[in-house]
Amino acid sequence: MDEQVVISTQNLVKQFQVKDGAVTAIDGVTLQVRRGETYGLIGPDGAGKTTTTRVILGLLTRTSGQSSILGHDSMRDTYRIRERVGYIAQQFALPGDLTVMENVRFFARVQGVSSAEQRRRIPDLLEFAGLSGFTDRLASRLSGGMKKKLALACSLVHEPQVVLLDEPTLGVDPVSRREFWNLLGDLRRERGTTIFVCTPYMDEAERCNWVGLMYEGRLIAHDSPGKIKQMVPGRLLEFKPSDFVPAWRLVPDLPGVLEVQTYGAMLHIFVDDPDRRGREIEAALAAQGITCEGMREIETRMEEAFISLIRKQSAGASDAA
Amino acid sequence: MRGVDNMREGLRNRIRRLSAIIQKEAIQILRDRGTLVMLLLMPVLEMFLFAYAVSLTVDHIPTAVADASMDAQSRAFVGALVASGYFDIDMYVADETQVIQAIDEGRVKAGIVIPPNFAAQIERGEAQALVILDGSDAASVSSGYSAANAVAQSWAMGLTVEKVARVGAASLGGDISLPIRTSTRVLYNPDRDDMIFIVPGLIAILLQVMTIGQAATAVVRERELGVTEQILITPARPIELLIGKMVPNLVLAVIVMLIVVLFGIFWFGVPFKGNPWSFVWLSLLFIISGLGLGLLISTVAKTQRQARQITLLFMLLCMLLTGLIYPRQPMPPIVKAVSNLIPATYFVRIARGIITKGVGLSFMWADVLVLVVYSVVVVVVSALTFKKRLD
Amino acid sequence: MDEYAVQVEDLTKRFGDFTAVDRVSFRVRRGEVYGWLGPNGAGKTTTIRMLLGLLKITSGRALVLGYDPSTQAKHMQAHVGYMSQLFTLYNDLTARENIRFYGQAYGLSRAELRHRQAEIIEMAGLQGRENELTATLSGGWKQRLALGCAIVHRPEVVFLDEPTAGVDPVSRRDFWGLIYAMAKKGVAVMVTTHYMDEAELCQRVGFISEGRLVALDTPDRLKKTHMRGQVLEINADDPERAMGLLKAAQQAGELVCDEIAFYGAQIHAVVPDAQALQPVITAYLASEGVRVSSIEWIVPTLEDVFISAVTPSHKRPE
Known part of the structure; x- marks a missing residue:
């Protein structure tokens, strides 16, 4: 087997039994995460991201297909996997009535870290997570961002080669979110840890080397963020119309307009030729008495690419139906 | 000799994990002062209620x-x-x-x-x-x-x-x-004698309800909070998690048992006629059966509310069917059969036998044997049903 | 009718020794979308709870639709909508039953309730799913349903506390479409969020940090007034290495720089003089073997401003 592949799935299928039949949560997903990579699994709610993560970890049984971590089969080698990976569950909770130190110690001992190793590692780990000053604080009394950092510290205490994080920055403010991602960056740079992360934040997806886009249980795109952004045809114009609704109705029918996305009071328009179409849109709207404020070309971000790809998928699905 | 080393390392890790889980549970019990005080005071309170509800x-x-x-x-x-x-x-x-x-x-x-x-x-x-x-x-x-x-x-x-x-x-x-x-003409509690009669049975019931409730809610609460998934992903085995949860609660139950017995003796003047040591050993056995039953309930109950309701149902069954108040002889066979499934039924007899009558093991070996089998079965079954996965 | 739906003056909330909200003043117009931003624990939710009459006001004055929330909460609540961080939907009721429950709780007549039910189901895009259990709906739908339930009584002010936490970008955009539609009808919306791109969509935003209001203006003006320094947006071939190099240079004192952070895959550096530093940074990274594909002096994003506004206090230990 390839030493460079840390996480791998082959035609992975997971069905849940419900009252009348089965619901397919994962529908034939094949993916590979290479050593040292930061892999982002993104997709709308209910796409199957969490289920995929849990099946890979052996927390859920799979219906068919293969999945493994570090060469260990998710179902057969459950405990070997658990000794070698770190995990932060979505909406996880650490025992809130234990202190920061007690939590880290607990996970260290459960993971079989010897006392001598604990003495060596834990101070470094708390320093790394910026929790050195809070060792005696109850976990339940930490701020949201610090709870996430504590969870990260607990999941790293046995020095795993790979960590799986399921929406680790949910409900955390931008400052803490930035700090959390800086920790992940350090982890990757200094220890070469492989990171697998599910996230609803598209700016976080941009920081991954590789992104898998899930939709209704299938992996519809699987590439570097740059390549995924190139999958959306055209270039992107942004402006703020003085009268939103008529502008939003008018623009899609103009020539050269490939796609229209709303962004609050602004419109994001994918066009074939930004200079020319920009002028044409301004003229067409001016004819209706609508002015365009701040017309400019912007870089396509993961956010716009994500919306575009998901829209096309769901349109394709409803066309087929 | 890598094999031996590996085994030794495996055993060491197992002990390390087990002690970590026991310690964590113990800290959590001690830190939740409100619940702890409730757990220790409730039995005394219930005893008073019983004493006065019965005699007055x-x-x-x-x-x-x-x-x-x-x-x-x-x-x-x-x-x-x-x-x-x-x-x-x-x-x-x-x-x-x-x-x-x-x-x-x-x-x-x-x-x-x-x-x-x-x-x-x-x-x-x-x-x-x-x-x-x-x-x-x-x-x-x-x-x-x-x-x-x-x-x-x-x-x-x-x-x-x-x-x-x-x-x-x-x-x-x-x-x-x-x-x-x-x-x-109304046949009713043939050897009734207020507290002398009530206290030993009450010890059984209180311990039963407490152990079931503690074990069931401890597991379900973690599951509801989302702690379970985070701990499940560690190498800790189901049996370790189970024993880890049982040990501190066992200690707590023994303390409650002592409080109730001492209160019974010194406050209500119940004479303790039998051998205290055999009572302690048998109550340990009884506590284990109760904790095991609670853990078994936790595998069925989805929410804390369900766990509490099942515990409440057990409390009711204990009160009515175990012979604490109503004698078991005139009960219809089906009701008797149900009461035979409750560990307290056996321990009510054992407790009365030791405390009130002062008889030895030879008089109640059947009840003791049933409790032993019961404890082994519930603990093994709950260990087998305790999932290492989420589905 | 009063122009302002919410008026707050020197609002303060103390819990024992701890001042959660410290002399905060602001006003929200009818039809305005007002963003209420700050780090976790800054006092955002506490402020909203005081305005809803759920928490006692320690000192200061608040008027919501002319009512005093501390004495007239019951009258006020008939005209106010609230959607909290934890959606207060009943998972064991269907979508339709949830709407009916909230409608009845607000005392809607039977006819009106029927009418609102249809409207809300359409608004939330729940047609065909109205009889499914709420537990089985996915995040985006649940959240739109929660909004529907919060506004079933056609409130004039709506408070939304982190309504889009953990929701995917498509659902978030749909949700903001609903917010704008509400505002258009004259409803005042006060919303907290951790997504700075959402905050850009607010007409005005207030930054709260450690209980104090540190900035309050339109996003555009905040970018001009509350940014210490200028923002350089750097696209490098190896962003992680580039980041490491820039951080090292900053620590060595060779690069005068307030803040260097990732913004997606791009690096944003907050510097005193962007124009002067552009060639310096490009040359430095090139000398270390990292090619800079573009380095631009940009208008700061609201996230840059946010971090700049809250960082000095944020860096102190809690």
């Missing part, structure tokens, strides 16, 4: 008397019943038929029928008095019966002492039987 439920029961003897002894006996405060003599009637009539008409709730030649029968040690109670009023029946019994016995004791003083102990030939036996 109903007094001054309106009573009809049919005294066919009308001698000094019969008058003294009725007088003693009145003096107990439980009975008020509202009317004197001619015979048993009229007593029953008075009860049927709702004019009285109890009747005392004294046969002719009462004094003479007492002299011979075969006196019989009949107490008839209104079966439709459970409370009157309950306190009336126990009061009549207690009064008759204590009053008869006095007589016996008197008799011994007159005739001399030797002539009795060591056969000191009570000269009066009351008989009742």
Whole structure:
């Protein structure tokens, strides 16, 4: 087997039994995460991201297909996997009535870290997570961002080669979110840890080397963020119309307009030729008495690419139906 | 010798994990002061409630008397019943038929029928008095019966002492039987004796409810909070998680057991007749069966509310079916079968056997054996059903 | 009718020694979308709870639709909508039953309730799913349903506390479409969020940090007034290495720089003089073998401004 592949799935299928039949949560997903990579699994709610993560970890049984971590089969080698990976569950909770130190110690001992190793590692780990000053604080009394950092510290205490994080920055403010991602960056740079992360934040997806886009249980795109952004045809114009609704109705029918996305009071328009179409849109709207404020070309971000790809998928699905 | 080293390392990790889980549970129990205080105080509180609910439920029961003897002894006996405060003599009637009539008409709730030649029968040690109670009023029946019994016995004791003083102990030939036996139409708790009777059973019930509740909610609460997934992903095995949860709760249950027993002895004056050590060992066994049962419930219950409701159901079953208050003999077979599934049924008998009667293991080996089998089965089954996955 | 739906003056909330909200003043117009931003624990939710009459006001004055929330909460609540961080939907009721429950709780007449039910189901895009259990709906739908339930009584002010936490970008955009539609009808919306791109969509935003209001203006003006320094947006071939190099240079004192952070895959450096530093940074990274594909002096994003506004206090230990 390839030493460079840390996480791998082959035609992975997971069905849940419900009252009348089965619901397919994962529908034939094949993916590979290479050593040292930061892999982002993104997709709308209910796409199957969490289920995929849990099946890979052996927390859920799979219906068919293969999945493994570090060469260990998710179902057969459950405990070997658990000794070698770190995990932060979505909406996880650490025992809130234990202190920061007690939590880290607990996970260290459960993971079989010897006392001598604990003495060596834990101070470094708390320093790394910026929790050195809070060792005696109850976990339940930490701020949201610090709870996430504590969870990260607990999941790293046995020095795993790979960590799986399921929406680790949910409900955390931008400052803490930035700090959390800086920790992940350090982890990757200094220890070469492989990171697998599910996230609803598209700016976080941009920081991954590789992104898998899930939709209704299938992996519809699987590439570097740059390549995924190139999958959306055209270039992107942004402006703020003085009268939103008529502008939003008018623009899609103009020539050269490939796609229209709303962004609050602004419109994001994918066009074939930004200079020319920009002028044409301004003229067409001016004819209706609508002015365009701040017309400019912007870089396509993961956010716009994500919306575009998901829209096309769901349109394709409803066309087929 | 890598194999041996690996095994040793594996064992070391296992112990390390187990002690980590035990320590974590212990810290959590100790840190939740409110719940801890509740757990320690509730049994005492419940004991008081029971004590006063039982001995003070109903007094001054309106009573009809049919005294066919009308001698000094019969008058003294009725007088003693009145003096107990439980009975008020509202009317004197001619015979048993009229007593029953008075009860049927709702004019009285109890009747005392004294046969002719009462004094003479007492002299011979075969006196019989009949107490008839209104079966439709459970409370009157309950306190009336126990009061009549207690009064008759204590009053008869006095007589016996008197008799011994007159005739001399030797002539009795060591056969000191009570000269009066009351008989009742409402068969109810044949060897009832308030706290002496209640406390040992109460210990069983309190421990049962506490152990089931603690074990069930401890697991379900973590699952609800999302802690379980985070711990499940560690190499900790289900059996380690199980034992880790049981040990601190076991210690806690033993403390509660001691509190209740000591309170029973020193506050309510319940004599502890048997061997304390065998009681401690058997209660450990009983506690394990309760914790195992609680863990088993936690694999079924999805929410804390469900776990609490199942615990509540058990509490009710314990109260009604284990023989704590109501005797088990007259129960229909199906009810008896259900009560046989509750560990407390066995331990109520064991506790009474050791505390009240002071008998040894040889008298209750069957109950002990059942408890042993029960504990092993619930712990093994809950270990097998304790999932290492989420589905 | 009063122009302002919410008026707050020197609002303060103390829990024992701890001042959660410290003399905060602001006003929200009818039809305005007002963003209420700050780090976790800054006092955002506490402020909203005081305005809803759920928490006692320690000192200061608040008027919501002319009502005093501390004394007239019951009258006020008939005209106010609230959607909290934890959606207060009943998972064991269907979508339709949830709407009916909230409608009845607000005392809607039977006819009106029927009408609102249809409207809300359409608004939330729940047609065909109205009889499914709420537990089985996915995040985006649940959240739109929660909003529907919060506004079933057609409130004039709506408070939304982190309504889009953990929701995917498509659902978030749909949700903001609903917010704008509400505002258009004259409803005042006060919303907290951790998504700075959402905050850009607010007409005005207030930054709260450690209980104090540190900035309050339109996003555009905040970018001009509350940014210490200028923002350089750097696209490098190896962003992680570039980041490491820039951080090292900053620590060595060779690069005068307030803040260097990732913004997606791009690096944003907050510097005192962007124009002067552009060639310096490009040359430095090139000398270390990292090619800079573009380095631009940009208008700061609201996230840059946010971090700049709250960082000095944020860096102190809690």
